[in-house]
Amino acid sequence: MNEEIIIDVQGLNLWYGENHALHNVTLPVANRKVTALIGPSGCGKSTLIRCFNRMNDLVLGCRVTGDILYHGQNINGPDADPVELRRKIGMVFQKPNPFPKSIYENIAYGPRVHGIKNKRDLDEIVESCLHKAALWEEVKDRLHDSAMSLSGGQQQRLCIARTLAVNPEIILMDEPCSALDPIATSKIEDLIEELKKEYCVIIVTHSMSQASRVSDYTAFMYLGDLIEFGETRQIFENPHKELTENYITGRFG
Amino acid sequence: MTIGQQNPLKFRQKRRPLEITMHTVWFICAISSIIGIFFILIFLLYDAAPAFLDIGLIPFLTGERWDPTSIIPKYGLVPLIVGTLLVTIGAMIFAVPFGIACAIFIAELASPRMRNILKPAVELLAGIPSVVYGFFGLVILVKFLQDLLSVPSGESVLAGSILLGIMSLPTIISVSEDAISSVPRYLKEGSLALGATHWQTISQVIVPAALSGITAAVILGIGRAVGETMAVIMVTGNAAIIPSPIWNILSPVRTLTGTLGIEMGEVAVGSLHYHALFGVAVVLLLITLIINLAALTVMKRLKSSQTGGCSRTGVFSCRMITDRLSGIMPYLPPGLTALLGLFLLLIGLWQGAAGMLILYLIVRLVDRYCIRQTVQKIWFSLVTIMMGIVTLILIFILYDIFSNGLPYVTIDFLTESPRNLGRGGGIFPAIIGTFYLVIGSILIALPLGIGAAIYLVEYTKENILTRFIRTATDLLNGTPSIVFGLFGFTFLVLFLGFGISLLAGMITLALMVLPTVIRTTEEALKSVPDSLREGSYALGATRWQTVRRVVLPPSVPGIITGAILSIGRAAGETAPIMFTAVVFMQRRLPDSFFDPVMALPYHLFILATNVPGARNNQYATAVVLLFLVIMIYGGAIVIRNHYDKKIRW
Numbered sequence: 001m002n003e004e005i006i007i008d009v010q011g012l013n014l015w016y017g018e019n020h021a022l023h024n025v026t027l028p029v030a031n032r033k034v035t036a037l038i039g040p041s042g043c044g045k046s047t048l049i050r051c052f053n054r055m056n057d058l059v060l061g062c063r064v065t066g067d068i069l070y071h072g073q074n075i076n077g078p079d080a081d082p083v084e085l086r087r088k089i090g091m092v093f094q095k096p097n098p099f100p101k102s103i104y105e106n107i108a109y110g111p112r113v114h115g116i117k118n119k120r121d122l123d124e125i126v127e128s129c130l131h132k133a134a135l136w137e138e139v140k141d142r143l144h145d146s147a148m149s150l151s152g153g154q155q156q157r158l159c160i161a162r163t164l165a166v167n168p169e170i171i172l173m174d175e176p177c178s179a180l181d182p183i184a185t186s187k188i189e190d191l192i193e194e195l196k197k198e199y200c201v202i203i204v205t206h207s208m209s210q211a212s213r214v215s216d217y218t219a220f221m222y223l224g225d226l227i228e229f230g231e232t233r234q235i236f237e238n239p240h241k242e243l244t245e246n247y248i249t250g251r252f253g
Numbered sequence: 254m255t256i257g258q259q260n261p262l263k264f265r266q267k268r269r270p271l272e273i274t275m276h277t278v279w280f281i282c283a284i285s286s287i288i289g290i291f292f293i294l295i296f297l298l299y300d301a302a303p304a305f306l307d308i309g310l311i312p313f314l315t316g317e318r319w320d321p322t323s324i325i326p327k328y329g330l331v332p333l334i335v336g337t338l339l340v341t342i343g344a345m346i347f348a349v350p351f352g353i354a355c356a357i358f359i360a361e362l363a364s365p366r367m368r369n370i371l372k373p374a375v376e377l378l379a380g381i382p383s384v385v386y387g388f389f390g391l392v393i394l395v396k397f398l399q400d401l402l403s404v405p406s407g408e409s410v411l412a413g414s415i416l417l418g419i420m421s422l423p424t425i426i427s428v429s430e431d432a433i434s435s436v437p438r439y440l441k442e443g444s445l446a447l448g449a450t451h452w453q454t455i456s457q458v459i460v461p462a463a464l465s466g467i468t469a470a471v472i473l474g475i476g477r478a479v480g481e482t483m484a485v486i487m488v489t490g491n492a493a494i495i496p497s498p499i500w501n502i503l504s505p506v507r508t509l510t511g512t513l514g515i516e517m518g519e520v521a522v523g524s525l526h527y528h529a530l531f532g533v534a535v536v537l538l539l540i541t542l543i544i545n546l547a548a549l550t551v552m553k554r555l556k557s558s559q560t561g562g563c564s565r566t567g568v569f570s571c572r573m574i575t576d577r578l579s580g581i582m583p584y585l586p587p588g589l590t591a592l593l594g595l596f597l598l599l600i601g602l603w604q605g606a607a608g609m610l611i612l613y614l615i616v617r618l619v620d621r622y623c624i625r626q627t628v629q630k631i632w633f634s635l636v637t638i639m640m641g642i643v644t645l646i647l648i649f650i651l652y653d654i655f656s657n658g659l660p661y662v663t664i665d666f667l668t669e670s671p672r673n674l675g676r677g678g679g680i681f682p683a684i685i686g687t688f689y690l691v692i693g694s695i696l697i698a699l700p701l702g703i704g705a706a707i708y709l710v711e712y713t714k715e716n717i718l719t720r721f722i723r724t725a726t727d728l729l730n731g732t733p734s735i736v737f738g739l740f741g742f743t744f745l746v747l748f749l750g751f752g753i754s755l756l757a758g759m760i761t762l763a764l765m766v767l768p769t770v771i772r773t774t775e776e777a778l779k780s781v782p783d784s785l786r787e788g789s790y791a792l793g794a795t796r797w798q799t800v801r802r803v804v805l806p807p808s809v810p811g812i813i814t815g816a817i818l819s820i821g822r823a824a825g826e827t828a829p830i831m832f833t834a835v836v837f838m839q840r841r842l843p844d845s846f847f848d849p850v851m852a853l854p855y856h857l858f859i860l861a862t863n864v865p866g867a868r869n870n871q872y873a874t875a876v877v878l879l880f881l882v883i884m885i886y887g888g889a890i891v892i893r894n895h896y897d898k899k900i901r902w
Contacts, residue, residue, distance in 0.1 A: 053791060060714050087793025097784035100807050109802065110792040159788070166792050 003030035006170065006200050007052060012066035014047060016059065021047050024066070025226045027219055031169075034192060034201045036215035036232065038208060040252065043221040045204045046094075049172050052202065053089040054082040087114060090163035091172040095179050096155035098147035098162075103139050106147045106158055110166040125165050133161035134191055153184025160191065171195060173203040177210065189214050208248060212236050220244045275797045279712055282704025283722050286771065289764050290725045293732070293740045294538075300743050301535045304328070304528035313532060319493040319507075321516070321526040328529045330536060332493045336410075336506030337479060337540075340489060343414025343502065344421055344478045346593065349471055351418075352425030353460075354639035356467075359426070360433040361455055362633060371640075372430070373890045378647055379423035380818075380886035382825025384854045385875050387487035388861045389650050390416040392871075395488055404503055408490035411502040416484050419646060421474035426643075428473055432466020433459060452629035465551050472548040480541055480733030482510040482828040483858060491515060500599045509537045510828075513735045517832055522747065534739045538732065545731035549724075587613065654879060658872030666873055671838060671851075675860050676867040680874055685842055686755075686850030687881075690834060691823045693759030694766060699816055701763075702770025709771075710778040711800050730768035734828040737765045741833035756846040758834020765829050766819035773818065777811025778804060810896035817889035825882050827854040853878045 007029040014022035022044050029035050037045040047056070054075065056062045067074045075085055087110075098106050107126045116122060126143070130136040135157045139150070147158055156176055163171055173192075177185040192214045195201055205211050211218055212232060219229040220243075228235060228244045239245045246252055305313060308328050316329015359371050390412060398407035436459050444454040460467070490505020493512070497504070507515075512533055520527045590613040597605035619631055669679030705722070713719050741761030751757040781804050789799040835855040843850045857874045860867050 055787060055791065058787065058790065083790075083793055083795050085793075086791055091787075091791035093784060093787060093791075095784060097782070097788040099785055099788065099803055109789070110794070113789075113792065113794040113798045113802070162788075162792065 003033060005029065006031040006071065007202075008067075008069040008072075009048075009051075010067045010069065012048070012051065012064070012068060014044075014051065014056070014065075015061075015063045017061040021224050022051075023224045025221075027226055027229055029170075029200065029202060030217060031200045032196055032198070033216040034196050034203060034214050035217045035219065036211035037202070037204045037219050037221060038206075038211050038247075039221035039227075040247065041206075042223075044224040045221050046174050048221070049091075049174055049202060049204050052170070052172055053086045053091055055091065057082055087166050088168055089170040089172060090166065090168035091174065092156070092159050092163055092176045094175045096152055096159050098150070098155050098158050100146065100148060102144045103147050103150070103158060104143040107162050107165045110162060114166060129161040129164045132164050132194070133157045134187065134194075135161055151184070153180050153187060156180060156184070156188060157191065160188075160195075168199065170200045170202065173201065175204050175206060178206060185210075208236075220247060222247070269795060272795055272797050275800075276712060279704045279708035282701050283708040285701050286705050286722055286729065286767060287725045289767065290729050290732075292744060293729075293736070293764075296740055296744045296748070297531055297535050297538065297736070300528055301531035302528075304525065304532035307525055308529065308532075313529070314536070317495070319512070321520075321529060326526065328525075328532075330509075330533065332495045333507060333509045333512055333533065334536075335495050335499075336489070336493075337508040337510070339410050339496065339499075339502075339506055340413040340417055340485065340508055341475060341478045343410055344417035345471065345475060347415060347418030348421045348425055348474055348478075351639050351643055352422050352470070352474065353429055353467060354636045355422070355426045355643050356429035356433055356470075357455060357460070358636050358640040360430050361451070361459070362636065371644075372427075373887075373894075374644070374647065375423050375426050375430075376890060377883060377886055379427070380821050380825070380882050381650075382827070382854055382878060382882055383420065383481055384483045384487075384825070384827045384858050384861075385654070385879055386416055386420050386650075387484035388857060388871065388875050389654065390484060390488040391861055392868075393653060402503065406490065406505070408488055408505050409503045410489065410496065410506050413485055413489040413506070413508075414502070416488050417478045417481060419650075420481060420484060421477045422643060424477050425470045425474040428470035429463070429467045432463040432470065435466070436462045450625045450629045452632050453625065456632075469548050469551040472544060472551065476541055476544040476548065476731050479544065480510065480537075480731070480735075482514045482733065482735040483854075486511045486514045487858075487862060498599075500596065509533055509540075510733060510735050513537070513739060514828060514831065517739065517742070531739065531743070534736050538736050541731050541733055541736075542728060545728060548731075549727055651879070654872060654875050658869075658874075658876030661869045661873035662876050666870075667877070671856075671870075674838065674864050674867070675856065675870055676864060677870075680851075680853065680856060680870075680877065682839055682842055683851040683853045683856040683874070684877070686835070686852045687824055687854075689755055689843065689850060690758050690762060690830065690852060691820055693755065694762035694823045695816065695820055697759060697763035698767045698770050698819060702767050702815075702819075703774050703812060705767075706771050706774035706778060707800060710775055711796065711804065726768045726771050729764070730772070732765075734765060734826050735831075737761050737829040738832050740764075741829060746833055752847060753832075753834060753836065753849045754847045755834055755843050755850050758830045758850070758852075759846075761829045761833045762823045762826065765826065766823050769819045769822060770815050773815025774808070774812050777808035777815070780811065781807055810892055814889045814893045817885055817892070821882050821885040821889070824885065825854055825878065827852075827858050831855060831858075853881070 005028045009025055009027040009029075012022055012025040013020070025044075025048060027048075037048060039045050050056045051064065051068060052075075056064065064076055066076070068076055070085070070089070074080065099109060101109070104126055107129055108122045111122060111125050116125070127136065130139065135154060138154060139145075139158075142149075147155065150158060156179075160171075160176075177188050180188065189210065192201055192203065196216075203211075203215065215232045217230065218232045218235040220227045220235065220239075220241075222243055228239060228241045230240075235244065236248055239248060308316075313328055314330050316327060317331045318327040318329045319332050320327040355375070359368055359375070363371060394416060395407035395412050398404070398409065398412055440458055440462055441454055444458040445451070449457070485508050489507065489511060491507045491511055492505040493507045494504070496502075496506060513530060516526070517530055520530060590609055594606045594609040594613075597603075597609060619628060623631070666679040667684065668681050670682055671680060672678035705726075709719055709722060738761065741757055741764075745751050745757035745760055746753060785803050786799055789803045794802070830852055834850060835852045836849045837851070837856070837859045839849065839851050853874060857871065857878060860871045860874060
């Protein structure tokens with residue numbers, strides 16, 4: 001890997017109560033690339049992605065050891081502030097979770113909590129983020145309608161726009177298309193292609209074809225272990241590990 | 254214009270004074286709930302201790318006479334405990350079958366439109382103040398029993414049982430109905446798909462699956478009956494005797510709560526009698542604590558069995574108990590019939606016993622020889638008839654009070670002071686007094702309760718402290734209102750020296766409604782899905798920002814509903830203000846927080862029990878009180894239904 005490493009996971013272990021969910025995971029993530037995490041259900045890929053912005057802090061009985069270096073600084077360190085961290089590392093969830101507010105308010109929420117009050121600035125952020133999320137044309141005439149009135153795919157793109165509005169460096173996507181139909185999925189995939197020009201994207205996905213379509217690097221996980229990591233083409237065409245090959249060729253999972 | 258242009262490395266811990274302040278504020282609110290129950294316990298025990306020491310714990314609990322005013326005072330609790338037991342058992346014999354039948358009707362048989370009428374109606378029934386029930390019991394029920402059975406006085410165990418049964422019906426119906434409705438749909442569909450009739454599905458799949466919820470409902474109903482004061486005072490005759498023979502349901506009795514309500518107002522502060530009354534309160538509190546803990550345990554088991562988790566194994570595991578319960582299910586109907594028949598035989602109503610026997614035989618024969626569809630028809634009509642009876646009782650109570658009272662509710666009645674011991678004049682000071690009391694108690698309870706709920710739901714993970722606060726809240730919730738009255742009297746009126754005053758009444762009422770506020774706010778906050786919180790946190794919002802901007806706005810309707818229900822409760826209660834805030838006759842309005850006031854429920858109580866010849870004004874006062882409470886509850890129901898329809902996640 002010749003690219004700039006933006007996140008470096010080193011020896012990460014995670015427990016949910018007694019359950020040892022991640023075993024000694026080590027993984028570099030390149031800036032302005034798409035890294036996909038694949039593996040069968042329960043392999044820990046969602047758990048891992050939630051470590052990057054410390055969403056696991058909200059989970060009861062969750063304990064983490066090991067380092068995650070973000071620009072060389074450990075986000076699990078005692079002086080790291082999860083609130084500041086999350087504004088640099090945004091997240092899109094499995095199910096679209098727009099707030100029960102208007103489309104405009106959904107996007108303005110992030111900038112507002114970070115202290116932007118000027119109406120003109122907010123308008124500008126809302127418009128540019130909706131453009132970036134390829135949603136502007138569809139909603140520009142009804143910015144003040146409830147976000148709940150959008151379709152599932154539109155809601156998910158709204159959530160992506162919402163994430164962009166706080167200007168993060170990294171966007172985490174936890175199975176962003178699992179609740180969407182094929183057309184909405186392809187729109188999100190196109191969007192990811194656009195996003196990686198400016199952002200680092202880490203995506204968890206169930207679909208191997210999706211991983212091979214959108215990602216530059218792929219990590220295969222199995223039962224809490226990171227089995228293999230490499231360029232996507234290499235993982236899919238010439239996996240080094242037998243377990244990876246079995247999964248890629250659909251023998252289990 | 255873009256934000257976050259600073260060096261990405263700068264994400265070190267920031268100081269956020271607002272966050273810390275809010276956290277502290279909510280924590281203080283939460284801790285107040287604990288302090289409340291702690292103070293109640295301490296002060297009751299402190300005042301009860303001399304009685305336990307002087308009389309001795311064993312003689313106090315096992316003495317067979319309660320006669321504190323004779324030359325040689327006797328302080329024995331047995332007659333009071335027996336009275337409470339008899340009245341409660343009687344109430345349950347009436348309320349359990351009717352309550353479960355109504356719950357089945359509402360959950361399974363009623364059309365959606367009918368359910369939308371019946372459910373709020375049941376909630377309204379729960380909102381009717383106990384003093385109004387008591388008034389109805391005194392004027393109608395007692396007279397009716399007197400004429401029907403031709404006895405000198407209808408004030409008896411029977412009257413108390415029927416009235417308490419009616420009063421605990423709403424609790425039993427609504428909790429059982431919740432349990433039945435929350436039985437997963439696939440269980441019902443699975444049974445129907447096997448060709449079972451609807452009734453077979455109800456009796457063999459749905460009700461057994463909802464059994465722990467129904468059990469909890471019955472326990473909560475018992476708690477309601479044990480803790481009730483005003484209605485019991487008005488219809489049970491209040492003679493501290495053990496009925497002889499014990500099953501003589503026409504004998505007057507006196508309950509634990511009744512003793513407190515009657516004697517507390519007349520006792521010399523600091524005398525042995527005074528301390529003995531606090532002893533009674535401690536015993537009452539213990540009984541209700543046990544009942545409520547039992548209900549909580551059953552509820553918890555319900556929760557764990559529904560989520561599939563059951564950690565314990567062995568004899569006391571939930572599976573074993575559920576299995577045993579379903580094991581005895583088939584023997585329940587004949588057993589209950591036999592018991593009830595025996596009971597009727599013992600009290601000398603052999604006609605009743607014979608009727609029971611015939612009824613039971615008919616049921617068995619029908620079960621044996623009719624086809625399933627016919628059986629279903631018979632059971633459904635039975636359930637419908639029972640629902641009809643309950644509805645008729647409610648309508649009759651309302652009709653009687655409104656038809657007799659409305660003609661006397663005039664402008665003068667609402668705006669004048671009472672004259673001639675309340676026989677003439679109006680109830681203006683009582684309306685204003687109730688208004689002040691309610692506003693004051695809500696202003697105290699609402700910020701504290703909402704703050705405590707925010708702390709419990711948003712600021713902590715489950716730990717010992719939250720469990721402690723939750724248990725304290727639940728216990729506070731089940732404490733009989735008369736116990737709050739005693740606490741208010743000893744702590745606020747005497748210890749803090751407020752005297753019989755508006756302020757003391759406000760604080761006592763606030764303490765009483767605090768659990769309702771906490772519970773409903775908690776429910777409202779919990780109904781906001783976690784995905785919204787995650788979405789907000791993932792954008793880098795702090796905790797307070799998330800709570801204020803994402804969680805609170807959609808919870809507002811739920812919180813308002815809770816507040817309104819608390820207002821209704823505070824407006825209708827008599828027992829907590831009886832010794833802390835109210836006087837019967839006071840022409841002028843209170844000048845300060847330290848003045849006593851008049852209040853509607855207390856006014857009705859005194860008019861009904863102590864003032865002969867004030868029938869018209871009694872009814873008119875009842876109408877005003879009932880109207881007030883119905884409006885308040887109706888408002889809460891309308892707000893809730895409106896937002897239930899509107900919010901979709």
